[in-house]
C-alpha cells in the first residue's frame with residue numbers, strides 16, 4: 001500500500017533523524033511518532049521528557065544538531081544563575097528549553113494528560129505530525145549495575161554511561177496503558193507501515209514495548225513492521241548501544257538486533273556495510289545506507305523503509 005499513514009517508534013537522536021526523514025517524504029498529517037517515555041524524569045520540580053522533546057525539536061527544525069538534545073541557538077542564563085545558587089547543574093537546561101519544561105509541568109499539574117500536552121506543543125511548534133508519548137503514566141527506566149540500580153539520567157548523563165549494565169527495569173510500565181492516540185494510529189485500517197527507528201533497543205524502544213498492550217497492538221497492525229538496525233559494522237552509530245550489548249553478553253551484530261525484537265518486527269533494513277549479514281536473518285532484509293548525516297540521507301532511508309513495507 002503506497003498511501004496511508006505511518007507510525008514510527010522513536011527514542012532520541014537516531015530515532016528522531018529517521019522520524020524527520022519520514023516527516024519529509026510523507027504527506028502532512030500522515031505520521032504519528034510514538035516516543036520513549038523511559039528517559040522522562042522529574043528534575044528541579046519540572047517534568048523533563050528528553051526523547052519526546054528531541055523528536056519535537058527535530059521535526060520543528062529547532063533541534064541542537066551538535067548535542068542531539070535541547071534547542072539550537074540556546075542561551076544559558078538560567079543554568080548559570082542556578083549554579084551560582086548551588087543548584088543542580090549537571091543536567092543542562094537552556095533558557096528556551098526551560099520554557100517547555102515549565103509550561104508542560106504547569107499543564108500536567110493542572111491535570112492534563114501528558115499525551116495531550118505533547119501533541120499540543122507539537123502543533124504550537126508548527127509540527128504537522130502527531131507526537132505522542134507511549135503512555136500518559138510515568139514509566140522510568142532504571143539501569144541495573146553491579147553497584148546497584150541507577151535512575152536513567154544518572155546513568156546516562158551524570159555517570160556518562162560508564163557503569164557496566166546488567167539489565168533494565170521500566171518502573172511503572174505495569175500500570176501504564178498505551179495512550180489513546182498511539183492505539184488509534186496503530187489500529188488504523190489504512191496504515192501503511194510501522195517503523196522501529198534505529199534507536200537503542202534497550203533504553204529507547206523496549207520501554208515503549210513494555211507498556212502492556214503496545215507490542216500486541218503493533219503485531220495486530222494492518223501493516224508491516226519495519227525495523228532499521230542501529231548497528232553498523234559491529235558498532236553503534238551513537239550512544240551506548242554496542243557497549244550495552246557487550247555487557248549483556250550479546251554479539252554486537254545486526255542478527256542480535258533481529259533476535260532481540262523477535263516477532264514484533266516483520267522485516268529489517270541493515271546498512272550496506274553489513275550486506276553479508278542478510279544471509280543470516282530469519283526475516284526479509286533490505287540493504288541500504290542507514291547512516292543519516294544529511295537531510296537527503298534521512299529522506300532516502302525513509303523511502304527505503306516505505307518501499308520495503310510496500311514489497312511485503
Ligand code: FO1
Nearest residue numbers: 012039049050053069070090091092156157
Ligand atoms: N544529555 C547530556 O548528556 N547532558 C545534558 O546536560 C543533557 C541535558 C538535556 C536537557 C534536556 C533534554 O531534553 C535532554 C538532555 N540530555 C542531556 C539528553 C538526555 O539525557 C536524553 O535522555 C538522551 O538524549 C538519551 O535519549
